[in-house]
Amino acid sequence: MALLEVKNLGIAFGGLRALHDVQITLDSGEIVGLIGPNGAGKTTVFNLLTDVYVPTEGSIMLDGASIVGKKTYEITQNGIARTFQNIRLFKYLSVIDNVKIAMNSQMHYNMFQAVFRTPRYWKEEQAMDERAMELLSVFGLEKMADTRAGNLPYGRQRKLEIARALATNPKMLLLDEPAAGMNPTETRELLETIKLIRDKFAVSVLLIEHDMSFVMGICERIIVLDYGVIIAAGTPEEVRNDPKVIAAYLGGEE
Amino acid sequence: MNAKVKKKLVSYAINALLIVVIFIALSALIDTGVINRYYAGIVKLIFINIMLAVSLNLVTGILGQLVLGHAGFMSVGAYAAALFTMHSGLPTSGPFAVLTLLCALVIGGTLAAVLGFLIGVPALRLKGDYLAIITLGFGEIIRVIILNLPFAGGALGLKGIPGLTSFNLVFFVSVLTVYFIYAYLVSRHGRAILAIREDEIAAEAAGINTTRYKMIAFVMAAFFAGVAGGLYAHYIGVINPGKFDFNYSVEMLVMVVLGGMGSITGSVVAAIVLTILPQALLSFADYRMLLYSLLLIVMMLFRPGGILGRSELSIAGLGRWIKRTFLGKKDKGAGKPEEGEV
Numbered sequence: 297m298a299l300l301e302v303k304n305l306g307i308a309f310g311g312l313r314a315l316h317d318v319q320i321t322l323d324s325g326e327i328v329g330l331i332g333p334n335g336a337g338k339t340t341v342f343n344l345l346t347d348v349y350v351p352t353e354g355s356i357m358l359d360g361a362s363i364v365g366k367k368t369y370e371i372t373q374n375g376i377a378r379t380f381q382n383i384r385l386f387k388y389l390s391v392i393d394n395v396k397i398a399m400n401s402q403m404h405y406n407m408f409q410a411v412f413r414t415p416r417y418w419k420e421e422q423a424m425d426e427r428a429m430e431l432l433s434v435f436g437l438e439k440m441a442d443t444r445a446g447n448l449p450y451g452r453q454r455k456l457e458i459a460r461a462l463a464t465n466p467k468m469l470l471l472d473e474p475a476a477g478m479n480p481t482e483t484r485e486l487l488e489t490i491k492l493i494r495d496k497f498a499v500s501v502l503l504i505e506h507d508m509s510f511v512m513g514i515c516e517r518i519i520v521l522d523y524g525v526i527i528a529a530g531t532p533e534e535v536r537n538d539p540k541v542i543a544a545y546l547g548g549e550e
Numbered sequence: 551m552n553a554k555v556k557k558k559l560v561s562y563a564i565n566a567l568l569i570v571v572i573f574i575a576l577s578a579l580i581d582t583g584v585i586n587r588y589y590a591g592i593v594k595l596i597f598i599n600i601m602l603a604v605s606l607n608l609v610t611g612i613l614g615q616l617v618l619g620h621a622g623f624m625s626v627g628a629y630a631a632a633l634f635t636m637h638s639g640l641p642t643s644g645p646f647a648v649l650t651l652l653c654a655l656v657i658g659g660t661l662a663a664v665l666g667f668l669i670g671v672p673a674l675r676l677k678g679d680y681l682a683i684i685t686l687g688f689g690e691i692i693r694v695i696i697l698n699l700p701f702a703g704g705a706l707g708l709k710g711i712p713g714l715t716s717f718n719l720v721f722f723v724s725v726l727t728v729y730f731i732y733a734y735l736v737s738r739h740g741r742a743i744l745a746i747r748e749d750e751i752a753a754e755a756a757g758i759n760t761t762r763y764k765m766i767a768f769v770m771a772a773f774f775a776g777v778a779g780g781l782y783a784h785y786i787g788v789i790n791p792g793k794f795d796f797n798y799s800v801e802m803l804v805m806v807v808l809g810g811m812g813s814i815t816g817s818v819v820a821a822i823v824l825t826i827l828p829q830a831l832l833s834f835a836d837y838r839m840l841l842y843s844l845l846l847i848v849m850m851l852f853r854p855g856g857i858l859g860r861s862e863l864s865i866a867g868l869g870r871w872i873k874r875t876f877l878g879k880k881d882k883g884a885g886k887p888e889e890g891e892v
Contacts, residue, residue, distance in 0.1 A: 346755065367754075367759070368754040369754050369755075369756075369757050369758055372755060377755070377756075377757075378755055380755075384751060384752035385748075386744065386748035386752065386753075387749075388748060389744060393741055393744075397745045397753070397758065398756040400756070401758075405738070407734065410733060410734060410737035410739055410740075411729075411730055411734055411737075412733075417737065418555055422552065422554075461755075461756075464756060
């Protein structure tokens with residue numbers, strides 16, 4: 297059974313059909329790219345998967361259970377974590393706190409155990425500190441654990457956002473333009489990191505990206521959206537040579 | 551137990567010791583008459599204001615939601631607690647009077663918290679200016695309702711509330727409040743609340759139930775405002791609805807902003823300064839409020855982020871600050887928010 301099964305997904309904002317008849321399946325451990333021209337509806341797909349919007353048609357199944365109509369935080373707790381196109385970190389908080397916030401639902405001490413500093417508080421806090429540091433070291437951020445997140449350079453902020461998403465123990469990671477604004481070296485580094493986390497944390501990845509060399513270099517399958525419908529899907533090779541895709545990007549002859 | 555935990559426990563112990571020292575010093579000064587009865591009253595007021603400022607800071611500075619009806623919650627606590635001690639028949643003098651007051655405070659706080667919950671359900675769907683206006687509205691509604699309640703004494707209010715608020719009690723209740731809020735914040739729950747201030751959408755995406763945590767912070771703030779109200783009623787002896795109007799809410803907000811949004815110790819410092827200031831300016835008679843406002847303007851111009859900004863006051867931090875400013879030494883930990891309280 298596939299990890300994620302999206303069937304006939306669609307959403308209309310009033311009379312505007314932003315997405316229509318979208319089918320996506322994702323097996324565990326897969327890295328799949330979602331590409332398309334600006335305004336094609338890529339981020340809308342992410343917003344539907346995380347229930348920021350409620351779809352007007354179709355179904356989304358995660359591990360065989362429907363996740364339509366759940367709250368965004370429940371989706372995250374169920375195993376879909378995401379990053380944002382424009383980085384959304386907790387800027388005034390430290391790097392490690394950014395990660396620990398995402399571990400909130402894995403800690404269980406209650407308000408009174410927190411206030412009275414019971415052994416459980418110390419134990420869970422310490423365990424989470426260790427896990428957070430471990431996670432940060434995967435991204436080379438362990439030395440900056442106490443830095444304010446907003447003071448990190450851009451590339452590292454992107455990485456921290458991915459680390460924060462991973463801290464929720466996801467089965468599936470949605471990355472919205474992870475390489476945006478990165479230089480070629482940083483992009484290459486990111487490519488390696490994403491492959492590494494897929495292997496290390498056993499997550500599948502669905503990513504939106506405009507950097508074609510990045511997408512072609514990392515994705516096992518690519519889905520192409522244009523005007524809210526899927527116009528092509530397949531291996532990078534197939535998609536690259538698909539006339540419909542070329543037409544969508546470069547403008548075809550009508 | 552690892553070194554980090556040990557270090558934290560040591561800092562807690564130092565803070566606790568400091569609190570005990572402050573307590574002994576203040577009560578000695580009051581007992582020996584160095585602080586006369588009038589000033590002892592002001593000291594009590596300072597601690598009540600600390601509770602109000604810190605609890606308001608929990609929603610406004612730490613959760614990041616502008617609330618303008620804090621006096622409303624305070625008035626509910628004040629009236630509920632006062633009515634309880636006046637009509638419950640429990641002893642209001644002798645050794646058990648403290649217990650009566652404690653019961654009254656719990657009742658006042660709980661009632662304020664329940665009201666906070668009821669108001670929070672619709673209000674917390676809104677943000678920023680809209681939330682400010684809706685809480686302002688609710689604050690006024692509470693005031694008008696109390697004004698018209700047959701058993702609450704109307705515009706004249708309640709008179710002859712037993713003066714049970716002793717220095718000892720107000721000191722410990724206020725220290726406990728500050729500790730409770732501080733300890734709550736340095737935990738997974740507090741981090742979740744901070745995350746909501748920083749970015750609500752990201753907090754939700756990180757698996758935080760934002761609605762729940764907003765409500766918890768709001769209700770907790772209402773509870774402590776209610777407790778502070780109860781202490782206030784038993785301190786001043788006479789309460790009327792006019793006292794708890796919009797101006798009082800703004801006064802509390804000024805304390806929070808002046809101390810630094812999100813800084814608990816900042817609120818404590820600001821509450822102390824802003825309670826003493828009007829008293830210190832008494833000799834200027836008519837120009838008193840003018841000077842008060844001018845001082846506020848000057849402080850905001852020079853420290854727009856508040857006295858402490860977003861950082862907290864602590865002994866370790868203070869040591870570093872002294873080193874930096876007076877000895878010209880630079881050290882690595884500078885500017886990093888430190889843990890510590892009071």
